[in-house]
Amino acid sequence: MAEEAKKTKTLKKWPRVAKAGGKKACSVAGCKRPYRAKSYCFFHYKHWRQGELPHSRYRTCSKADCRAKVLKGGLCEKHYAETYKKEGAAAA
Template structure:
């Protein structure tokens, strides 16, 4: 029975969108396009946040990749910017 499952899994090929004519948008990658202009490998990295293009809007401060909440800033930078101005 385990052999039958293996053959059905091997029969299911990973399908690429665009008929395999479009390539991944990452420089130097020649794998076929899968989703969001990435191949399956880079799409997985994109989902995990390892590529510069993140899944959500990030903080506008340099080198901060935390999710933006208000005014294009993360909670920490928003509080630093606007709470000091209110206290002064």
């Protein structure tokens, strides 16, 4: 049983492999890492996926300083509820 456990090694971290042989750099100003995807290095690509860069993966909320994913009408779930629940309560 212990021998079987030794044979099956699981990869703990995904290997970060640069594309283009490391000749192209990340498109973020001041970053010299080789690019990985979408013209970003592995570090900035991760931030892009999480919506932390100006050109995020998803449409973001139109309220100031809110970077959450849009639900309806250009607003995130929180701001949409705040805006439209007030109007619905006033009409009732």
